[in-house]
Amino acid sequence: xxxxxxxxAASALALGSACGAFAAGHEPVxxxxxxxxxxxxxxxxxxxxxxxxxxxxxxxxxVRTLYQESVPEGADSERAMTQMIRQGADIIFTxxxxxxxxxINVAARFPDVKFEHATGYKRAPNVSTYSARFYExxxxxxxxxxxxxxxxxxxxxxxxxxxEVIRGINSAYIHAKKANPDVELxxxxxxxxxxxxxxxxxxxxxxxxxxxxxxxxxxxTAPQAAAEAAGDVYxxxxxxxxxxxxxxxxxxxxIDDWAPYYIERVQAVIDGxxxxxDTWDGIAPGMVRIGEIxxxxxxxxxxxxxxxxNRLASGEYHAFTGPLNRQDGSVWLAExxxxxxxxxxxxxxxxxxxxxxxxx
Amino acid sequence: MIALEKRPxxxxxxxxxxxIVAVALTMAAGGAMFAILxxxxxxxxxxxxxxxxxxxxxxxxRPQLLVKGxxxxxxxxxxxxxxxxxxxxIGAEGQYILGAICGAAVALAFYPLDSWVVFPLSxxxxxxxxxxxAMIPAILRTKFNTNEILVSLLLVYAAEQLLxxxxxxxxxxxxxxxxxxxxxxxxYDAAANREILEGSGIHWGVSAAFLAVPAAHALMTRHxxxxxxxxxxxxxxAARFAGVDPNRLTIFCLGVSGALAGLAGxxxxxxxxxxxxxxxxxxxxxTAIIVAFLGxxxxxxxxxAGLLLALTYIGGEAAQxxxxxxxxxxxxxxxMLLFFLLGVDVLTKYRIRPARxxxx
Numbered sequence: 001x002x003x004x005x006x007x008x009a010a011s012a013l014a015l016g017s018a019c020g021a022f023a024a025g026h027e028p029v030x031x032x033x034x035x036x037x038x039x040x041x042x043x044x045x046x047x048x049x050x051x052x053x054x055x056x057x058x059x060x061x062x063v064r065t066l067y068q069e070s071v072p073e074g075a076d077s078e079r080a081m082t083q084m085i086r087q088g089a090d091i092i093f094t095x096x097x098x099x100x101x102x103x104i105n106v107a108a109r110f111p112d113v114k115f116e117h118a119t120g121y122k123r124a125p126n127v128s129t130y131s132a133r134f135y136e137x138x139x140x141x142x143x144x145x146x147x148x149x150x151x152x153x154x155x156x157x158x159x160x161x162x163x164e165v166i167r168g169i170n171s172a173y174i175h176a177k178k179a180n181p182d183v184e185l186x187x188x189x190x191x192x193x194x195x196x197x198x199x200x201x202x203x204x205x206x207x208x209x210x211x212x213x214x215x216x217x218x219x220x221t222a223p224q225a226a227a228e229a230a231g232d233v234y235x236x237x238x239x240x241x242x243x244x245x246x247x248x249x250x251x252x253x254x255i256d257d258w259a260p261y262y263i264e265r266v267q268a269v270i271d272g273x274x275x276x277x278d279t280w281d282g283i284a285p286g287m288v289r290i291g292e293i294x295x296x297x298x299x300x301x302x303x304x305x306x307x308x309x310n311r312l313a314s315g316e317y318h319a320f321t322g323p324l325n326r327q328d329g330s331v332w333l334a335e336x337x338x339x340x341x342x343x344x345x346x347x348x349x350x351x352x353x354x355x356x357x358x359x360x
Numbered sequence: 361m362i363a364l365e366k367r368p369x370x371x372x373x374x375x376x377x378x379x380i381v382a383v384a385l386t387m388a389a390g391g392a393m394f395a396i397l398x399x400x401x402x403x404x405x406x407x408x409x410x411x412x413x414x415x416x417x418x419x420x421x422r423p424q425l426l427v428k429g430x431x432x433x434x435x436x437x438x439x440x441x442x443x444x445x446x447x448x449x450i451g452a453e454g455q456y457i458l459g460a461i462c463g464a465a466v467a468l469a470f471y472p473l474d475s476w477v478v479f480p481l482s483x484x485x486x487x488x489x490x491x492x493x494a495m496i497p498a499i500l501r502t503k504f505n506t507n508e509i510l511v512s513l514l515l516v517y518a519a520e521q522l523l524x525x526x527x528x529x530x531x532x533x534x535x536x537x538x539x540x541x542x543x544x545x546x547x548y549d550a551a552a553n554r555e556i557l558e559g560s561g562i563h564w565g566v567s568a569a570f571l572a573v574p575a576a577h578a579l580m581t582r583h584x585x586x587x588x589x590x591x592x593x594x595x596x597x598a599a600r601f602a603g604v605d606p607n608r609l610t611i612f613c614l615g616v617s618g619a620l621a622g623l624a625g626x627x628x629x630x631x632x633x634x635x636x637x638x639x640x641x642x643x644x645x646x647t648a649i650i651v652a653f654l655g656x657x658x659x660x661x662x663x664x665a666g667l668l669l670a671l672t673y674i675g676g677e678a679a680q681x682x683x684x685x686x687x688x689x690x691x692x693x694x695x696m697l698l699f700f701l702l703g704v705d706v707l708t709k710y711r712i713r714p715a716r717x718x719x720x
Contacts, residue, residue, distance in 0.1 A: 036639075038687065068680045069687040072642035075632030079424055079674065083681040086417055098637050101544050121539065160638060161528055162540050191524045191638075359528075 029091070029270055031055060031262075032084035033067040034077055036096035043194060043219025043239035044256070045069070048095045048118075051258030058263045062270065064088075073098030081106040085113055091269045093262065094118065103127060114274050116265060119164070121345070125276055130261060133282030134164065135171040135344070136312045137254040138215075139319040140290050140305050141236050142172030144252060145213040146179030147301040148234050155206025156187045157199055157216040157223055161358045163347040165217050170351045171319045172215055175308070177353060185354055186211060196222035207233055224250055234296070241291040252305075253291030260286050280341065283313040320344065325352035364710040374708045379654065379661075382701040383668070389700070390693040399683050407682060408675030408693075421674055423561025427632055429670035430566035431456075431624040433663055435648035437572045438617030440657040441579070445589040446596065447613040451497065451512030452621040453645025454519035455490035459622025460629035461526050462489025464542055464636045467551035468531060471543065478550035483564070483626055490622015491615050493519065498614035502607040508614065520641070527638050542636040545629060553631030565627025569666075572620060576659040585612065621645055650698050672697065 033052050037045040052065050066087055071080045077099050081092055085106075091114040094103045100120035107115045107127045115127040123129055145154050154176055158165050169187060176183045186209060188202040199218050203226035206214060213234045216223050221242050227233035227249035235245065237253025261279065268274040281287035290309055293302045311317035322333030327350040333339060350358060387409070391401030412421040435452050442449045449455075463486030470478045497511035524540075531542040546552045555563050580586035588609055592599040599606070624644065633640055651669055655662030676690035 032681075066681055066684075068677065073637060073639050074628075074634065074642065075427060076642060076677075080677055080681065082420065083678055087682055097539065098541070098639055100541075101634055160524065160540060191521060359525075 028062055028064040029059075029266060030084075030088045031063055031065045031266055031269075032081070032087075032089035032092035033065065034071050034080055034084075034092065034094045034096075034099060035067060035069045036071065036073070036098070037194065038069050042221070042242075045095070047239055047256040048093070048258055051262040054259035055262045055266055059266065059270075063266060071099075074102065077102040078106050081115075082109075085110050089113060091116065091266065091274070093265075114265075114269055123276055123278060128265070128275075128277045128279070130277075130279040130281075131164075132256060132287040133280055134254060134256075134288055135167040136282040136319050137288045137290055137309075138168045138171040139175045139312060140309050141215060141252060141254060142175035143179050143308055144293070144297060144301060144305050145172065145215060145234070145236075146176030146183050147304070148251070148297065149176075149180065149183060149211075149213045151210045151212045152180065152182045152184060153209065153211040153213075154183060154185050155203070155209070155211030155214045156185055157202045157206070157214065157218055158187050158189050159193050159217050160191060161189060163345060166347045166350070166358060167344055168217055169354070170347070173354050174320070174324065174351060179304075187354070187356055189359055190218060192218065194219045196220040199223050200226050203227060204230075221245060237291055243291070246292070247294030248296040250294070251296050252293045255289040255291050257286055257289050283309060284315070326350070327352055327354060362712050362714055364706070365713045366710050367708075370708050375656070378704040378708050379656070379665075379701060382697065382704045385700040385704070386693065386697045389696050393689060393692065393696075394685065397685065397689060399685060404679050404683060404685065407679045408672060411678060412671055412674045423559065424674055425667055425670045426561035426566045427563070428673055429666040430563070430569045431628055431644045432648050432651045432669060433666035434565065434569040434572055434624040434627075435617075435621045435645060436651040436655065436662045436666060437569070437576045437659060438620030439648055440652045440655070440659070440662060441576065441589055442613035442617050443593075443652055444580075444657050445592045445609055445613050447610050448509045449494065449497070449512050449614055449617045450509050450649065451494070451514075451516045451519075451645070452617060452648055453641060453643065454512070454516035455493045455618040455621035456625035456628075456645045457516075457519040457523050457641050458493040459486040459490035459625030460633075460636060460640060461522060461531070461625075462486055462622070463626030464531060464545060464629050465526075467545055467548065467630065468543060470550065471548060474550050476550070479553075479564075479630075482551055482630065483623060486626025486629075487619040487623045490625060491619040493622070494614040494618020495611070498611045501610055501614075508610070512614075516645070523636070523640060524638050527636050527640070531636050533635075540638055544634045546631060546634040551630055553627050563627065563631045565624060565631060568623060568627065570663075573659045573663050580659070585609075589613070621648075650694075654698065654701055669694070669697075 035045045035048060039045055039049045052067060055063055056065055066084050066089060068080045071077045084092055093116045095118045097119045100117055100122050103115050103117045104122050104124060104127060107124050111126055117127060117129050119131045120129050156169055158169060173185045186206060188206060190198045190202050192198055199220050200222035203214055203223035207230045212232060214223050214227055215236055216238050219239045224235050224242060224245040227235045233249055234251050235249040237250050239256050241253045241255055242250050293305060312319060318338035320339035322337040323335045324333040326332045329352060387405050391405055394404040395401045439449055439452055463482045466485035467478055467482040496515060497508040500506040500511050501508045527540045527542060533541060533543045553563050553565060556567060588604045591602055592604055592609055629636060647669060651662055651665045655665035672694050679685045680687060680690060
């Protein structure tokens with residue numbers, strides 16, 4: 001491999017410097033995007049592609065974007081990145097956790113190309129990471145859920161038992177419980193990010209168990225459809241706004257908005273100020289947004305939710321503020337203490353009050 | 361109305377020319393599709409079929425053809441034995457996953473021991489894992505006469521759940537901050553599936569595939585088992601008179617295809633993919649079915665078919681990145697290939713006749 005790598009690295013250097021020269025003139029900066037799913041999934045990849053389109057709109061002729069959909073994680077993604085570098089890519093966004101090691105591998109071969117890896121933790125001089133504090137939005141959704149439920153049972157459709165999902169469950173539960181001390185949370189793990197059939201089954205099972213509010217960490221609208229069919233059940237859009245189910249069952253949503261970040265990073269490449277960074281942004285810079293809270297939510301609840309959102313955005317309030325205990329009853333955060341990012345990033349426990357075990 | 365009439369003896373010339381005609385028809389129909397999508401059809405066809413072999417970056421692409429084609433050929437060789445005997449293993453994808461899990465588990469159990477025994481033992485475990493997974497449909501078939509098509513296919517979904525569980529649980533990287541996915545085997549020297557000749561793309565899995573080809577050829581033409589396989593597929597009744605034990609043959613065919621798929625899984629996880637992750641499997645087990653049929657269930661044909669399919673993947677990715685062709689168009693293009701092959705096949709075996717009205 002070494003020979004090829006060296007040869008490629010040499011050609012990449014040539015390409016890289018050529019592109020640098022172009023950027024100084026009027027040639028567009030080339031921006032690549034590696035997508036894990038099809039754009040049409042209406043969720044994760046769809047929102048990243050909206051970010052790409054926003055980059056095109058913002059910079060106009062100043063950029064050229066490339067993208068490849070449904071790229072398997074592993075060797076195929078390394079090839080996809082290499083392919084884009086041949087096309088003159090100056091910066092590549094790899095938009096799924098599974099691209100972590102491939103991104104690091106390719107970045108080592110092409111030191112002049114910038115890489116941005118979503119949701120990972122490995123960085124290099126030419127690899128940044130970025131992710132969103134979805135748990136902030138989930139606190140607001142949890143609050144609304146706690147207020148809305150009449151059966152005091154909230155259902156949660158969870159994808160994989162990884163820290164990001166566990167954080168979301170904890171954040172939603174803590175704030176639902178604050179709004180309604182009698183609330184109970186049932187979690188169903190579906191082991192997929194997008195599978196309408198499985199999500200619909202999970203939604204029906206939760207509704208059958210008496211849940212009248214559903215939260216989801218999966219991307220399809222199947223739970224919305226199941227809730228609509230069942231009648232008096234509330235849901236929240238995930239990743240995308242899912243407005244077609246508003247005002248009910250979808251009463252609000254959690255929206256990923258990558259556009260500001262993508263524009264900022266591409267601008268840094270154009271300006272020559274790009275540096276490897278680790279970004280974990282929340283509601284404040286607009287990376288996480290709360291979709292419109294519909295009229296199905298009483299006005300006072302809506303006002304409380306918006307105030308919670310504003311306090312999260314201003315930094316006045318942290319979604320994980322003590323006193324909080326772990327599920328086993330041991331103390332996690334003392335009164336007034338807030339969670340540190342390290343613990344949150346590796347979160348592998350439920351907070352006190354959630355019934356059930358995290359599968360592994 | 362027209363009817364199909366079986367030709368008494370299909371021409372051996374057409375049997376071998378049919379795949380070439382199918383490829384030509386695919387190029388024509390695919391080109392038309394690309395034109396409808398507003399892309400230059402000649403450029404698309406050239407990007408897919410010509411550039412990876414002879415284009416400016418061919419030095420990098422040619423080894424990739426082997427990396428992509430190797431597992432397809434290895435799995436398809438195993439499947440072809442069963443398919444010729446009328447034993448339908450549709451679940452190679454699951455056996456591939458189990459091979460990867462078992463191989464990685466053994467390798468990681470040795471971590472960080474630096475000894476030459478780690479790699480062969482892990483490869484053995486990979487083969488055994490795939491074999492054991494294939495034994496489930498084999499035993500159910502021989503003991504209870506269940507349908508091996510259904511059982512082997514459904515076991516793919518079971519294998520995917522095991523894969524998720526492995527990457528989130530028992531094989532999770534303890535230094536991975538709680539994120540899913542195992543340690544990276546390609547960075548563990550004793551277990552890594554390295555290239556035998558640097559820069560050639562020929563790793564141990566690719567060489568195993570190239571060894572399997574003559575081995576399968578010898579088995580089919582020189583060995584009694586090969587005769588049993590052929591006679592069972594062509595005439596099950598004659599096979600019984602010839603003293604073939606159908607149960608043993610079923611177990612043999614499923615076992616070999618499972619073991620080869622398992623080996624392919626291990627070579628992939630220890631090399632190009634690098635780690636066990638939730639989405640580790642990229643469909644090689646299913647694509648290998650196409651490769652087996654495209655290659656006429658003949659070892660040499662399978663080698664060519666595997667490389668051809670690898671070419672459409674690598675060229676297809678290039679067409680996505682350079683020409684902005686959607687991923688779905690590339691998949692449709694690959695689908696056309698199979699469709700035309702089967703279509704041309706029908707015409708080699710049958711001829712079209714105007715149907716006579718049945719007498720009342």
